[in-house]
Each structure stands twice: as C-alpha cells, then as structure tokens.
Amino acid sequence: MIIKTLRVFLLILFIGLSSQYSVQVQSEGGRLALGFHGGMNKYWGTFTDNQLWFSGDVFARYNILNFLSIHGGSWYWSVAL
Numbered sequence: 129m130i131i132k133t134l135r136v137f138l139l140i141l142f143i144g145l146s147s148q149y150s151v152q153v154q155s156e157g158g159r160l161a162l163g164f165h166g167g168m169n170k171y172w173g174t175f176t177d178n179q180l181w182f183s184g185d186v187f188a189r190y191n192i193l194n195f196l197s198i199h200g201g202s203w204y205w206s207v208a209l
Contacts, residue, residue: 157193159191160189165187167182168181
C-alpha cells in the first residue's frame with residue numbers, strides 16, 4: 129500500500145515538475161522596491177546565558193527588466209537582551 133502511494137505521489141510530482149509553464153520571478157521592469165528584514169535568534173550551545181539577539185537589515189531592489197534586477201542591502205542593528 130505504501131509503495132503504491134509513493135509511486136502515485138512521485139508520478140504526480142514528475143508530471144507537475146516536467147510540464148511546460150512560464151513564470152516571471154520579478155515584477156514588471158522599471159520598479160523600485162524598498163523594505164526590511166528582521167529576525168531573532170537564540171544560541172543554545174552552552175546553556176550558560178539567557179540572551180536573545182535581534183537583528184535586521186534594510187534593502188532596495190530595482191527591477192531593470194522583468195527577469196533582471198539589482199538588489200542591495202545593509203545590516204543596520206543588533207541588540208542583545
């Protein structure tokens with residue numbers, strides 16, 4: 129039963145990935161996008177501290193063409209609590 133289910137799943141996956149389709153990753157050319165990323169992490173290596181680290185960055189992306197863009201970013205803060 130599991131072998132048959134796996135075969136059906138792999139067949140559907142193969143058909144889906146091998147079909148012909150066109151996808152554009154970027155939005156239309158000539159657009160500028162600005163934004164930020166943020167995150168938090170915890171190092172659990174030695175279990176001797178109780179610190180959380182917050183950090184983030186800002187970015188700018190300019191879409192030259194529908195399939196080509198320039199992306200630049202800068203890390204801007206890190207705080208340990």
